[in-house]
Amino acid sequence: MVDFEWYRSFVAIYKHNSVSEAAKSRMMTQPAMSQHLASLEAEVGEALFIRTSRKIIPTERGKQLYSQLAPLIESLEETTMAFKSASLPSLRTIRIGSAHEFYMEKVVPLLPQLKTCTISTFGTADQLLELLKEDKTDIIITSKKYVTPGIEYAKLYDEHFVVVAPARLEVPETDSLKRREQWLAAQKWISYGLELPIIRRFWREHFKKRPLIKPIHVIPNLHIILKAIEIGEGLSMMPTYLLEKSMNERTKVIYGDLSVKNELFFAYNMKHKHLPEIQELMQLIRESDL
Known part of the structure; x- marks a missing residue:
């Protein structure tokens, strides 16, 4: 079963073109971020990024998955934070x-x-x-x-x-x-x-x-x-x-x-x-x- 956090990590990696920078943005360790990506790729059945010496580049499957996931994750996060904001101090x-x-x-x-x-x-x-x-x-x-x-x-x-x-x-x-x-x-x-x-x-x-x-x-x-x-x-x-x-x-x-x-x-x-x-x-x- 796919873990929702794998999706969030995938979107972060896509945005930063880097596992290490994505890990920093999510306040995670790089090994944990890499594990999320590996688990998602195993679930999808194919590579989502091509690794180069300087950065990683999304594959066609990675681009397709990002276009599907990004708006859904952003909407869900905004909805979650909207619930929390009611209890936040002004x-x-x-x-x-x-x-x-x-x-x-x-x-x-x-x-x-x-x-x-x-x-x-x-x-x-x-x-x-x-x-x-x-x-x-x-x-x-x-x-x-x-x-x-x-x-x-x-x-x-x-x-x-x-x-x-x-x-x-x-x-x-x-x-x-x-x-x-x-x-x-x-x-x-x-x-x-x-x-x-x-x-x-x-x-x-x-x-x-x-x-x-x-x-x-x-x-x-x-x-x-x-x-x-x-x-x-x-x-x-x-x-x-x-x-x-x-x-x-x-x-x-x-x-x-x-x-x-x-x-x-x-x-x-x-x-x-x-x-x-x-x-x-x-x-x-x-x-x-x-």
């Missing part, structure tokens, strides 16, 4: 972690709609994850997704970064990527960090190389970077959501067809997934961009 205060720029633009306007008090913390993705793991925040908005036992992620949306320059800067009109790269490399750049996080990705995605530039200013605050651009201190990469209300006659987007996508996620402790305050906050933020 949060009088929700502790939110985020980058301060996102919080100012996307969360502050929603505060009047929240039915609870808030305690907010700002920091980098790594700092916020540590706070979540230490149970010092209830939910964080982050651009990095780490496989961490007990932590679950839900996709928020994709944010897009574009090159923003002072409005009076003369920009050569050319479709040549080589000429664009040469001109951009010769400009003054303002970066969020010394490692050029978004700038480096922009260069690699569009010019297939590392940027050989040294920022004139390193400012870990997008709002302040935008002010520096306005007074002519250089170029930088900015998220479009920040420009919707902040663009003025002193700045402009250049080479708008070259952009960089950055995924944003909600992250929270699995035990808090169905708390109404967590669900309310996620729904409000998602709906604010519809």
